Amino acid sequence: MHLHNLAETNSILNTFIAEMRDVNIQKDTMRFRRNIERTGEILGYELSKSLNFSNKEITTPLGSANSNLISDDIVLCSILRAGVPLHNGLLNYFDNAENAFISAYRHHKDNPESFEIIVEYLACPDLNNKTLILADPMLATGQSMVSTFEALKPFGTPKNIHLVSVIGAQEGVDFVSKHFDTNTHLWIATVDEALNEKGYIVPGLGDAGDLAFGQKLQH
Template sequence: MHIHNISNQNSILNTFLSEIRHVNIQKDSMRFRRNIERIGEILSYEMSKTLNFCAQTIETPLANSNINLYDDNIVLCSILRAGVPLHNGLLNYFDTAENAFISAYRHHKHDPESFEIIVEYLACPNLEGKTLILADPMLATGQSMLATFEALKPFGTPKEVHLISVIGAQEGVDFIDNHFDKNTHLWIAAIDETLNDKGYIIPGLGDAGDLAFGEKLQK
């Protein structure tokens, strides 16, 4: 797998990362959502450099102009609910893309420190020969990302697969590195050291879905 850790280079991205992590700033849910969205825009820009481009001629009011434009058929797929602000950031840049949405959540049977990934809802266009961008803001264990990708397989085989995350744990990055095709690209804003006993990223930022949309009722 091709792993692109964007925080390895200093940029304005660090400002948005610091604010979604900061225990006081992250309490502003509107600012939290907007920062996730802005991180999605930065990751989209970096990812766009690897797309396929072709020369096109456009007509301006004064003369023709030649420019290279990407010609990939893109499908954006986000994991609900935490993935919505990240999806918006991607869609701001790939505004002609098709869209897919899937629900995937942790189900704790008996032990609060063990869980399985449950997929309940899926809406997806045909993926055959297209460029799939699979987005999940928090890459903890990597199991949600893999379960989502497996659920998408009946919709066709993408030409290329790009995974987009805001923050990941090294364990999760290693997991998807071992389970996805070697030509898959991971675009991530930061990779943290470890997971705690409950599978949350440390230092991470907490629960991205709760911070964006409020605490959820537990089943």
């Protein structure tokens, strides 16, 4: 797997990540969502450099111009609900993309420190020969990303796969690298070293879904 960790180069992205982590700034849910969206835009821009392009002649009011435009058929797939702002950021740049959505959540059985990933809802177009961009803001254990991809397999075989996350743990990065093809690309804003005993990223930023949309009912 090809890892693209944008934190290795200083940019304005540092500011957005710092604000998302900050316990005081992240209380502003609208700003939190916007920072995830802006991060998605930056990740999408960097990702776009690796796509396929073809030349097209464009008619202007005064003549014509040649432009190299993306020739890949893109499908954006996000994991609900935390993935919605990240999806919006990517869609701002890949506005002609098809879209897929999947719900995946952690189901804790008897032990609160162990869980399995449950997929309940899935809407997806045909993936055959498409470029799949699979987005999940938090790459903790990596199990959600892998389970989501397994659930997508009946919809076809993409020709290229790009994973997009905001913050990941090294354990999650290692996990997905073992379960995806070596030609898969992972685009991530920053990677933290640790997971705690409940599988959350440390220092991370907390629960991205709750911070973006409010706390969910526990049942």
